[in-house]
Amino acid sequence: MGRILTRIGRTQRRPIAEGSDPCAYSSIRLDLAVWHGLNSTTAAQLSDTISVVVASLVGSTGTAKMLRGACACGHIAYEIRGELFGPINYCHCWRCRKHSGSSFGTTASVLASQFFVVSGQALLSHWTSSPGVHRHFASCCGSPIYKLDETDPSVLRLRLGTLDNDPGVKVEMHFMVASKAPWVSIDDDLPQEVCGPPFGTKD
C-alpha cells in the first residue's frame, strides 16, 4: 500500500501544479492496475477517491487555483489554495510606499484560511503600522508579504509583487491618491480614490 500511495502522490502533484484538467486522472486507474497488479474493481475505487481529492483542489471549473509566491531571497514560500479578490489596488499611502520601498503598494485580498506558508515560517516578522494592523514581512530579505487587520483576521491583504505565477486578476483602482509620490504620473484610466494626507506627511 505504501508503494501505491507514493505513486498516487507523485502523480497528483504534477498536473495540479501545471493547471491540467482533472479529467486527465482517468489514466491513473490504468496505471494502478498495471503497475501494482490490482484487480479492476480495486483500481477503480482508488481512482474514484483520487478524483474526489483532485476535484476539491482544482474546483468545479477544472482550472488549478494554486498560487505560489516567495520572498526575494526564497527562504519564505507560500501557497494560496484559492483565488484573490478585491479591492485590488495600487495604494499610494505612505505606509505602503515606505514598507515596499517603492512608489506605491500593489495589494489584493486572500482568505487567511487559504494562505499557507510552506517554508520559512519562523522568518516571517511583522510591524504594527496602525493600531491592530500588522504588516508581515520577510526578516531574511525584507520582502513585504501581507497585511493583517485585527478587525477582520479572516482576510489578508497580499503584496502581489511576491507572487510567482499569474493570479489571473487585474488591478482595479488607485487608492489614497492624495498621498501619491510627486514623481509618479498616473497615465491609466483606472478609477482613483483621492484621499490621504499629502505626500511627506503622515496621518
Ligand SMILES: [Zn+2]
Ligand atoms: Zn527572504
Ligand SMILES: [Zn+2]
Ligand atoms: Zn496603503
